Amino acid sequence: MFLTSFLKKISSSENKPQPTKVDNVISEDAVPISSVNLPSWKDGTVWSTPLGSQHDVISQCQEIKEIITDLLRMVKDPEKPNTLADLQVITDESVQVQPFEGDGYLVRIDFNPTVPHCSLASLIGLCIRGKIQKNVLERIKLDIVIAKGKHSTEEEINKQINDKERVAAALENPNLKELVDSCIREEE
Template sequence: MEIVSGLVSYALAKFLFLSRLSNKENAEKIKKMEEKVLEVYDIIRTIRDPEKPNSLEELEVVAEDCIEVKSLDDDDYLIIIRFTPTVPHCSLATLIGLCLRVKLQRCLPYKHKLEIYISEGSHSTEEDINKQINDKERVAAAMENPNLREIVEQCVLEPDD
């Protein structure tokens, strides 16, 4: 009985030790993802609205809590952004999504996959716009349009540029 008790005690001690290590690793991963969220937010918050002189942050189109970052592997991340247009019938919602995509593709120093969506229930044609802004071929075609490309360039410029 003493041997069994000793084995149970040893197993429990080992479990608790490994559990604490696991919790420490999880805490480090969570901290790293929070830092990535802040980095992404810092990049997108200065994008200007296509119709107004305000930034997306000022108009509350984007916020820190609309960004989610997940690790796919050591150096590759999935970034999910949910933005909220100022009105449910915003005609420039697709353009805003395109600006988000372009700015992040240019500015993020690490490998990433982007998923950009309109916040659920915030736009009348939400599904169609979500398809457009996440379709590589549609994004590439849009960026081939010189007029559209010029608008995107103006929106993604930093205020000091």
């Protein structure tokens, strides 16, 4: 149902190419979907509606969620000696996973900066993205966002940490890349 309303909203806007049917979309009816118009952090309705799907798909999503949550527990805060889990920036509820396009997954991570004006929120988002991209081999579409109402400039930061070109440009800076690497490095 939620996917149907989302797709109707997309298909009614602008002159976009006709969507193609995806065989393994989890819904009550077969719903056409365009891989160009995947839901993202901007469409909160996708993430607020629970899946009513097959048991094996739910268990695969749960397994990916646990893997990602465990990985994120080890990410260090850029300012403090604590991890993001120690500071409650990342919790078990922070990671959401849903299937898309057959063998792919939508992964959304809502993180909660320690203060509403945290100057390092973008860097924390980069660290989260770097840790997942370095360690998760599954085919995923990754959305990292600040939890709603938890930062004074959340919309701007969400755009920044979900823009591939901005992320790539940020990681071209050797000092920033070194800082991200030190935050995601696992202790031996």
